[in-house]
Amino acid sequence: MSIQPRNTNLSKSSLIRGIQCSKALYLYKYHYDQKDPVSRQQQDKFDRGHQVGILAQSLFPGGKDCTPPNHFSYQQSIQATSALVSANYPVIYEAAFKHEGILVALDILVNQNGKWYAYEVKSSLKISKTYLQDISIQYYVIKNCGIQLEDVFIIHVNGDYVLKGQSVDVHQLFKIESVKEQVEALQLDIQNAINKARSVLSLYSIPEVETGVHCFKPYPCDFLGTCWKGQEKNPLFQVAGAQLADKIQWIKSGINDMKDIPKEYLTSSRIIAQVEAHRNQKPYIKREELKQFMSNIQYPVYFFDIEAFQPAIPIFEETYPFQAIPFQYSLHYAYSADSPLEEIEFISPPNIDDRERFLTHFLKATEKPGQILVFNTLLEKGILFQLGKLYPKYAKSIKDRIQRMVDLETPFKKDWYYHPKMNGGYSVKNILPTIEQSPLSYDDIKIKDGVDAMVVYQKLLRETDTTVINKTLEELIDYCRMDTLGLNAIFLELRRIANEDL
Numbered sequence: 001m002s003i004q005p006r007n008t009n010l011s012k013s014s015l016i017r018g019i020q021c022s023k024a025l026y027l028y029k030y031h032y033d034q035k036d037p038v039s040r041q042q043q044d045k046f047d048r049g050h051q052v053g054i055l056a057q058s059l060f061p062g063g064k065d066c067t068p069p070n071h072f073s074y075q076q077s078i079q080a081t082s083a084l085v086s087a088n089y090p091v092i093y094e095a096a097f098k099h100e101g102i103l104v105a106l107d108i109l110v111n112q113n114g115k116w117y118a119y120e121v122k123s124s125l126k127i128s129k130t131y132l133q134d135i136s137i138q139y140y141v142i143k144n145c146g147i148q149l150e151d152v153f154i155i156h157v158n159g160d161y162v163l164k165g166q167s168v169d170v171h172q173l174f175k176i177e178s179v180k181e182q183v184e185a186l187q188l189d190i191q192n193a194i195n196k197a198r199s200v201l202s203l204y205s206i207p208e209v210e211t212g213v214h215c216f217k218p219y220p221c222d223f224l225g226t227c228w229k230g231q232e233k234n235p236l237f238q239v240a241g242a243q244l245a246d247k248i249q250w251i252k253s254g255i256n257d258m259k260d261i262p263k264e265y266l267t268s269s270r271i272i273a274q275v276e277a278h279r280n281q282k283p284y285i286k287r288e289e290l291k292q293f294m295s296n297i298q299y300p301v302y303f304f305d306i307e308a309f310q311p312a313i314p315i316f317e318e319t320y321p322f323q324a325i326p327f328q329y330s331l332h333y334a335y336s337a338d339s340p341l342e343e344i345e346f347i348s349p350p351n352i353d354d355r356e357r358f359l360t361h362f363l364k365a366t367e368k369p370g371q372i373l374v375f376n377t378l379l380e381k382g383i384l385f386q387l388g389k390l391y392p393k394y395a396k397s398i399k400d401r402i403q404r405m406v407d408l409e410t411p412f413k414k415d416w417y418y419h420p421k422m423n424g425g426y427s428v429k430n431i432l433p434t435i436e437q438s439p440l441s442y443d444d445i446k447i448k449d450g451v452d453a454m455v456v457y458q459k460l461l462r463e464t465d466t467t468v469i470n471k472t473l474e475e476l477i478d479y480c481r482m483d484t485l486g487l488n489a490i491f492l493e494l495r496r497i498a499n500e501d502l
């Protein structure tokens, strides 16, 4: 039987995988079915990149778009691009090129006075090494297709931009930086990477590559589910406060339990708390510190949690790119240990700048005296501080609420309490299952964490079906309510432990 020659064609994304790991490249090309499914958060990142890319096109209006109708029709894009280039067309979007089987699509190609300029758009605030690698591949292919690029730019989001008025000023929102010098310096590396990738793709069996830190950096690999099968739930991955390289080394040396972490690694209070709790199979408690902390919290108390989203492109006046915009809060109030919890929920309809109503609603809901318990006050304090700047007439009340805030994360952050069932996780979601008396569980609700809530709400900004909107808002309320009910359960548990007789 004759052996068929391999198709060693590469795309930019497969080459980038190849630079990270030969096996990832091979699996991507020949065993695509083993690729891990795309998570909701990854999909959101792609969608955000796409939206930012479309908006950046308006920096160079009037271009011809060569986007193919689907992933299998790139030949059509290459031909369309070639025709436009031959005609010296002034602006081409998604310009596609292929050289020696390597396919790339450039976001914007501009012809000015007979000279060509390449622009790649990134929905982030700064230029990373991986972005430079990305555009270096494009430069390599375009140049080898016979187009002399006068300059090469990365367009990225300007973090200092503040939206004034109703519409975004794209010339202020984006920063355009020339990277030609860096890109030219990387050309030899790209050539070497292509040669290596080609030899990998000409193999007839999956190359053997040991798992390691490279599986997670610079990108989490798409084939973790294949290569780390059986290990993905290894609790050592969950150890908080340890280096990834150390965790991998422990796993490879056959350690499967936190209690077996070698002594020489027990250097930080964070790791010590976890290992001791797992060795003794009971909570690690610094009782004096915990007692002292809990004695400073007295009824009545509020349990408070905010959810926020962070649009790359500002949508409300006086906001900047990626600013955390509050859209929801949950509040539970307990007058005393015996009184029932009073609940207040607030959620903004999507696409409305509801920040003042959010603020006044919260200020009214917290008028009665009482400490406001929050799990990690960073977001809540930051948002109230921002709202105070935006609406100075409420500054006094905001200051009062911030002063009344107590961070219930403190005992966990300072390692005064760690339960072995937390499995290295320090969120409300991780702590709740450790409380035997609590019937609360995130398993019973659709939205499971804050990042998920943010992604789901951002999607609503583009949703028009009111049934979907209302259902999603209900799910978000369920999630945020769970956070503050969970906070109450954690508070009661810490109080019980602090008052326990030894």
Ligand code: SF4
Pocket: 020, 021, 022, 023, 024, 025, 027, 209, 210, 211, 212, 214, 215, 216, 221, 222, 223, 224, 227, 228
């Ligand atoms: S999981 Fe690691 S070893 Fe496996 S393909 Fe990905 S990077 Fe390579």
